[in-house]
Amino acid sequence: xxxxxxxxxxxxxxxxxxxxxxxxxxxxxxxxxxxxxxxxxxxxxxxxxxxxxxxxxxxxxxxxxxxxxxxxxxxxxxxxxxxxxxxxxxxxxxxxxxxxxxxxxxxxxxxxxxxxxxxxxxxxxxxxxxxxxxxxxxxxxxxxxxxxxxxxxxxxxxxxxxxxxxxxxxxxxxxxxxxxxxxxxxxxxxxxxxxxxxxxxxxxxxxxxxxxxxxxxxxxxxxxxxxxxxxxxxxxxxxxxxxxxxxxxxxxxxxxxxxxxxxxxxxxxxxxxxxxxxxxxxxxxxxxxxxxxxxxxxxxxxxxxxxxxxxxxxxxxxxxxxxxxxxxxxxxxxxxxxxxxxxxxxxxxxxxxxxxxxxxxxxxxxxx
Ligand SMILES: Cc1ncc(COP(=O)(O)O)c(C=O)c1O
Numbered sequence: 552x553x554x555x556x557x558x559x560x561x562x563x564x565x566x567x568x569x570x571x572x573x574x575x576x577x578x579x580x581x582x583x584x585x586x587x588x589x590x591x592x593x594x595x596x597x598x599x600x601x602x603x604x605x606x607x608x609x610x611x612x613x614x615x616x617x618x619x620x621x622x623x624x625x626x627x628x629x630x631x632x633x634x635x636x637x638x639x640x641x642x643x644x645x646x647x648x649x650x651x652x653x654x655x656x657x658x659x660x661x662x663x664x665x666x667x668x669x670x671x672x673x674x675x676x677x678x679x680x681x682x683x684x685x686x687x688x689x690x691x692x693x694x695x696x697x698x699x700x701x702x703x704x705x706x707x708x709x710x711x712x713x714x715x716x717x718x719x720x721x722x723x724x725x726x727x728x729x730x731x732x733x734x735x736x737x738x739x740x741x742x743x744x745x746x747x748x749x750x751x752x753x754x755x756x757x758x759x760x761x762x763x764x765x766x767x768x769x770x771x772x773x774x775x776x777x778x779x780x781x782x783x784x785x786x787x788x789x790x791x792x793x794x795x796x797x798x799x800x801x802x803x804x805x806x807x808x809x810x811x812x813x814x815x816x817x818x819x820x821x822x823x824x825x826x827x828x829x830x831x832x833x834x835x836x837x838x839x840x841x842x843x844x845x846x847x848x849x850x851x852x853x854x855x856x857x858x859x860x861x862x863x864x865x866x867x868x869x870x871x872x873x874x875x876x877x878x879x880x881x882x883x884x885x886x887x888x889x890x891x892x893x894x895x896x897x898x899x900x901x902x903x904x905x906x907x908x909x910x911x912x913x914x915x916x917x918x919x
Contacts, residue, residue, distance in 0.1 A: 552797055552876065553795075553796075553797075553915065553917075554796060554797075554828050554829065555794070555795070555796045555828070555829040555833050555913070555914050556794075556795050556796075556914065556915055556916075556917050557590070557591070557592075557792055557793070557794050557795075557910055557914050557915070557916045557917070558792070558793040558795060558883070558917055558918075558919050559591050559592055559595060559596070559791055559792055559916050559917065559918055559919065560789070560790075560791045560792075560793075560918075560919040561595060561596070561598075561599035561602075561791070561918055561919070562599075562919075563775050563789040563790065563791040564591075564596050564599035564600055564603060564773055564774065564775075564791050565599050565600075565602050565603035566603065566789050567603070567772055567773050567774070567775050567788050567789060567791070568580060568582065568599075568600050568602075568603025568604045568605050568773060569603050569604055570772075570786075570787050570788060571604075571753070571756055571767070571769050571772055571773070572603070572604035572605075574756055574757065574760075574763075575756060575763055575767055576763075578763040578764065578765055578766055578767060579605075579606045579607055579747075579765060579766040579767075580600075580604055580605040580606060580607070580766070580767060580769060581605065581606075581607035581608065581609050581629065581749070581766050581767065581768045581769070582596070582597060582600035582601070582605035582607070582608050582609070582769065582770075582773055583608075583609045583610075583631075583752075583768050583769060583770030583773070584596055584597045584600070584608055584609070584610060584615075584619060584770075585609070585610045585611035585612070585615055585631070585770070586611070586615075586908050587908075588774070589770055589771065589774050589776070589904060589907050589908055590792070590834075590907035590908045590909070590910045591774050591791055591792050591907065591916065592916035593610075593615065593618065593619060594618070594619075594622055595916070595918060596773065596774070596791070597619060597622070597623060597626075598623075600773055601623070601626060605773075606626075606627070607626065607627045607628070607629065607766065608623060608626055608627070608628045608629070609628070609629040609630075609631055609768050610628065610629075610630055610631070610632075610647075611630070611631050611632040612630070612632050612638075613630065613634060613637075613638035613639075613641040613642050613645075614641070615630070616628060616630040616641065616642045616645040616647040617641055617644075617645045619645075619647075620645030620646045620647050621645070624646065627648065628645070628646065628647040628648065629647065629648045629649075629650070629674060629709075629768075630642045630645075630647045630648070630649055630650065631650050631684075631768075632650070632684070633650075633684055634649065636659060636663070639659060639660055639663045640663055640667075643660075643663055643664060643667050643671050644667065648671075648672040648673065648674060648708050648709075649671060649672070649673050649674070650673070650674050650676050650684065650711075651673050651674070651675060651676065651695070651699075652675060652676040652677075652678070652684065652685045652686040652692075652695070653686065653695075654691075654694075654695060654698065657673070657695060657698060657699060657702075657705070660673060660704075660705065661702050661704040661705050662704070664704040664705065665704045670703065670704050670705055670706045671704065671705055671706070672705075672706045672708040673699050673705050673706070673707060673708060673709075674708055674709035674710070674711050674747070674749075675692055675695050675696045675699060675707070675709070675710050675711070675739070676711055676712065676713075677689070677692045677710065677711070677712045677731075677732060677735050677736075678712070679712040679714075679728040679729075679731040679732040679735070679750075680714075680715055680724065680727060680728040680731060681712070681713045681714065681715045681728075682715070683713070684713075685712065685713070689731075689734065689735045689738075692710070692735055692739070693735070693738055693739060693742075696710060696739045696742065696743060696746075697742065700742070700743055707743050707746055708746060708747060709746050709747040709748070709749060709766075710735070710736050710739040710740065710746055710747075710748055710749075711747075711748070711749045711750060712728065712732045712735075712736075712750045713750070713752065714728055714729075714750065714751075714752060714754075714755055714762075715728065716728075717751070717752055717754035717755040717758065717762075717778070718754040718778045718779055718780070720758060720779065725755070725758075725759070729750070729759070729761065729762055732750055736748045736750075736764065747764075747765045747766050748764040748765050748766075749764055749765060749766040749767065749768060750762050750764055750767075751763055751764070751767035751768070751769075752767070752768055752769060752770065752771075752778070753767075753769045753770060753771045753772035753773075753778040754771075754778035754779065755767070756769060756772070757772070757778065757779075757786055770904075771903065771904055772786070772788055773791075774790070774791045774792065774907065775788045775789045775790035775791045775792075776788070776790065776892055776893070776903040776904065776907065777893055777903065780893050780896065780897070780902060780903060781893065782891065782893065783891070783893070790882075790883070790891065790892065792882060792883070792892070792907055792910075793880060793882060793883025793884070793919075794835075794880070794881040794882040794883060794910060794914070795878060795879065795880050795881070795883065796827050796828060796829045796878075796879045796881065797827070797828075797875075797876060797877060797878055797879055798825040798826070798827060798847060798865075798873055798874070798875055798876065798877045798879055799826050799827065799828045799862075799875060800825070800826040800875055801823055801824070801825050801826075801867065801871065801873055801874065801875055802823065802824050802825075802826070803821070803823060804818040804821070804822050804823065804824045805818065805821050806818050806819065806820050806821050806822075808824075809856070810824055810855050810856030810857075810864040811840075811856030811857040811858075811859060811862075811864055812856075812857045812859055813857055815840060815841060815856055815857045816841055816855040816856040816857075816864075818866075820869060821869055822866055822867065822868060822869050823866075823867040823868065823869070823870075823871040823873070824855070824864050824865065824866060824867060825847065825852065825864065825865045825867050825873055825879070826862055826863075826864055827845060827862065827863050827864070827865060827879045828861060828862050829861065829862070829863065829881075829914070830858050830859045830860045830861045830862050830863055831858055831859070831860055832860040832861055832911060832913060833861075833910065833911050833913050833914050834909040834910035834911040834914065835858055835863060835881060836858065836899055836909060837857070837858045838898075838899050839854060839858050839863075839895070839898060839899065840854070840856065840857040840858045841853075841854065841855060841856065841857075842854065842898050843881070843895065843898055844890060845863070845865045845879050845880065845881055845890075846879070846880040846881075846883075846884075846885040846886075846888050846890060847865070847867070847873050847877050847878070847879050847880075847885075848872065848873060848877055848885075848886075849885050849886025849887060849888055850886075850888065851888060851890075852865040852866060852867055852868075852873075853865065853866050865879070881895075882895060882906070882907075891903075892906045892907055
């Protein structure tokens, strides 16, 4: 028994990749394992994703590139984020491909690649409407691509973009972005037929085959999280993470007894309360105070009182068979009951991505 543990089902990751790959056909699947695999553990999930049909990996930061590059030396890796000059060195040393969208940064990367003694593979990013990283000017993107292709220290590996509203199924903006990208990608590909065109994230893969191009960069769906914030089963996805703890103590609470900081809950009637030893120090957000369920012995028990750093309390009712040592599930399945990350996200008015990313390093990730 462990105080708190995130159980990771690699078979689910493999199955989710196979599901995405079936959608993608010939297009490659790039498994996005940034932020420690969305909180699921990057190394294990990357290996499972590669088993499930992914042929490439992507991360956001230089330190993630170092970690993944070391472990998966022969798998093409893309670092998608903005990098400082020092980080460019680290990313090149890690053998990762880089994103660029400005001429001064292109020169910097070329110079660093020369110093390393080998060319750097680069993906030119077009900002088709995300309004974040990328160059929004189609003409400059074409020029950048040409400059990369002509530079002996660079290898033009890709032209890409990212969608702002792929997860909003009624959004016409998605189609607008796709149209804008289509034009730029076609022009760049005409000049450089060998490069990879890529745009789709998980939501785009599932909603529109026209967005697949040569490769899709999928994160959330790999982990069995629904990009549309509904039940992942609707998309044939299997959740890969369960957040589990145990009941450390069971206490009699006469009516009026309060649980936790600030006395935000008082027993309305005589009841039993279970203490579960994990809290916001583990990534169980304080906003779940009086606002979540926990599964014990296959039944939902309301989280009562304030989430503290290391403990939560749950109402077990006036009669209970729950004993210290019984398993407590905050995310995952127990018997017939299931709590999805999507449910927790809805209670927090956020998205499933944030729920699993928030599970802290204090919680060990263990394979099922
Ligand atoms: C640039 C980029 N591409 C792809 C992804 C993967 O998106 P998703 O997890 O929605 O599949 C992300 C994730 O945020 C991203 O930032």
